[in-house]
Amino acid sequence: MSAFPFITPRLDDPRLLQERRYGMVIDGKSVPALSGETIARESPAHPGHIVSIIPKGSRDDAEAAIAAARLAFDNGPWPRMTGGERARIMNRVADLIEANIEELAIIEALEVGKAISQARGEMGFSVSLWRYAAGHVQGLEGEAHNDLGPNTIGLILREPAGVVGLITPWNFPLLIGSERIPWAIGAGCTVVIKPSEFTSGSTIRMAELALQAGLPEGVLNVITGYGADVGQILAEHPDVDVVNFTGSQRVGRLIGAIAGQNIKKVGLELGGKGPQVVFADADLDAAAAKISGGVFHCSGQVCISGSRLIVHESVADALLEKVQAVAAQIVTGDPLDDRVHVGALIHQGHLDKVAGYVEQGKADGAQLLVGGNTLGKAGAFYAPTIFTDVTRQMTIAQDEIFGPVLTTFRFKTAEEAIRMANDTPYGLSACVWSRNISTAFQAIRRIKAGRTWINGMGDGAPQLAIGGYKQSGVGRELGKHGFDEYSELKSVHVSLSAFPG
Template sequence: MPHAANFLSPDLGDSRLAQRPSYRMVIDGRSVEAMSGRHIHRLSPGHAGAQVGSWPEAGAEDLDLAIGAARRAFDHGPWPRMSSAERSRIMFRVADGILARVDELALVESLEVGKPIAQARGEIAYCADLWAYAAGQARGMHGDSHNDIGDNRLGLVLREPVGVVGIITPWNFPFIIASERVPWAIGAGCTVVLKPSELTSGTSIMMAEIARDAGVPDGVFNVVTGYGDAAGQPLAEDPRTDMVAFTGSLRVGTRLAELAARQVKRVGLELGGKGPQIVFSDADLEAAADGVAYGVFHNAGQCCISGSRLIVHEDVRDALLERVLDISRKLPFGDPLNERTRFGPMISPAHLEKVETYVRAGEADGAELLTGGASESDKGHYFQPTVFSGVRPEMSIAREEIFGPVLSTLTFRNADEAVALANDSEFGLSATVWSSNLESAMQTIRRVRAGRCWVNSVIDGTPELPVGGYKKSGLGRELGRYGFDEYSQIKGIHVTLGKPQRWFEG
């Protein structure tokens, strides 16, 4: 196999694999088991079946308790009635608690998800920044007033929390995606029931424990663990929840939206992506090649904002691909606990098989496989860095979200063609433009229908900027000041000053 020399084999004797924590859910401020007594046992995707944790398998009774706790905490508890200054102080303590446990959280995230330990460490530290930003912004939320609607009239616009929010997060970035939502929801004064993926629940439980220790009141931040039908779907169906926020597949997101629509319940969705990376002929090819490789191989391609479609000007296609292939063939991948690793395994055997099926379909459709294309499944759920050329827009590898380390290359001759290729997708979550001409780059990115965009970088992030999708990539926005709008109700109040005009004089 062409990548065997760069594969970092898992060390099954690593002492860090000896930890097998057994977690409990957090409901109404208490750590509890599922009423059924059943547990889900997580095997490391990168270490040939080593068990790395277990958590309760929640059912309808557990969801009933969690939703009830969140409802009571919102309707009768202190959190929504606190001043923003009080909530902010507690949330800053959560950020400090995360920073104090970066190494511990990163190890759990690495073992459960399979992501490189160095990457996991950086992600956890970034999450502390997300909490701190939301804590600071929570004090800046405000409504509005209208003093010019008449001498005897005054208009007030109040911002109020939406209520009880069910948040369902996926397995690829469990700590980050929860940290992009929970702080904004509780910062707005809401209460939360978080349901993480049944594959990667450990750090979400730890987050709730940190929040509890920081002083978040009982019932404000609850975590239930289990499978989607039993532990996730009730968050959309139960009339006691006011909103459901889901990150995951288009199929499941559509189903949850249908369930929530029956009660006219607010829905936030971040769904699939097929991110284009447009590279113009005047781009810095060294920087672009590194960015293209990072964009598609980051987190083993298991990333909704992955830059999995390379749309490159025909004049520099060969020169750029030469650099991308050089990186792909040298990229150290494998053992997530190795500090040198750049990407680890697929999340599960089923997902590994799905990625391989797409690669075989690409070959059958006539795309040229330039490198990779095979698994290292005898050592874990690993798939080699893979690059295709000669891809046509109608191919499945150009249209469908593979969610793996697979790059599909298309070419263009002018900016109009590049934009048309970028927009030729049912998704619109992310996009990148590489060019040394800022005007050209900006004019291009303004025409691409995607919600999270970069110029001369990729998969960069900051708490200040909103994230979200166009088209079938989702509804709503997270982060920045816009993130609080997602979890707020806006109330207009018309105040009459003095004696109002009579409607009927009897």
């Protein structure tokens, strides 16, 4: 067991003590659940402190939101606006998110348990997502084909797909919402979004800011509650044309199966077990910093976390020493303290699950190099943890732990490294480290993952599409390809009369 810097959460911070009550956003109005029931969210970093109260929605509430989105799509102005008109409103949404970064960051620091400095960065990136999508809206295009014969023209029209149901997870609520909502509404769709019952506050506030920016009523609706009550209906309901889910593989299979019964478009971003392949010629200092940052960021609760370190045997010991040194500087604790790098896990139950994986790893014969223990006297805090001598058969080698746990493997040849990198059902993300750009590119081309880095980890840009291979999901978000998820393409065959000669 190793000691890590830890800052005990303050229980008298006024940001913690402020009561936050939210309504669902349906048809442009803030409304309670029809039942009047609510869900109280306790801070994972401050046990016993309620930081938000949200409506406990039911199927009736979800149906009301779907009806509002359907009406707004079928009869409202949004799908019929010009791209320029939509872009102006979307840019105002970006401006308002930017003006309220601190409020939104506090909400997520308290509900998610993440460090507020990290939350501020995510809010800032969300602004750039909205602005990129707004800038692209006026450039959405179809096709024209003028080579079908002297009396024929062919067109392909891009049209909005309809009502979109979004189900988002608890780890990055506003950011993941911002990776999807601007593309959906930018394409001309209307949206019903169901955030996690643990972390609904920032999504609700984003929808309220969108209304303030001039988004028409019914275009963006937020329903809150449990998945079985208000989430599953988005896959079932015939008035929802597209359903997009981000979360666990188990629930993703369920959503995909239900959506398939209704023959509707579906997008899934599911789990990951990202490899970080380090060749012998890599810059070990740079790699150590990014490897540590990648796997321990947000307490490891990141789908693209590089949780499998695959390193050439000749540099493995040197690299692990450097990774340990970086990890030893990570400050865990009070998410509202600007000195903190990593906050709490999402709740005590998840901490117990992570701890269970660590115990399983030790029982299976993996060597615990550092960590493997809780931090602090209260709250869901877990130390950065590194395993060596891991084999592919071990549970910690295959399962997505979703905690601050790094598993380490060693390789002799490049072929072995690629085989190990692809040796899971997942294919969401991957990193390759080498000073030889040919080696790096050849490796990236052979690793089956949708989001990859060379000599880096975790960086992103609105222009670059994201999504998974294999069992990490289907579909792509962001970039110009992100609009395709929320569009239908219609071919138009135009027959012309003969040109008068």
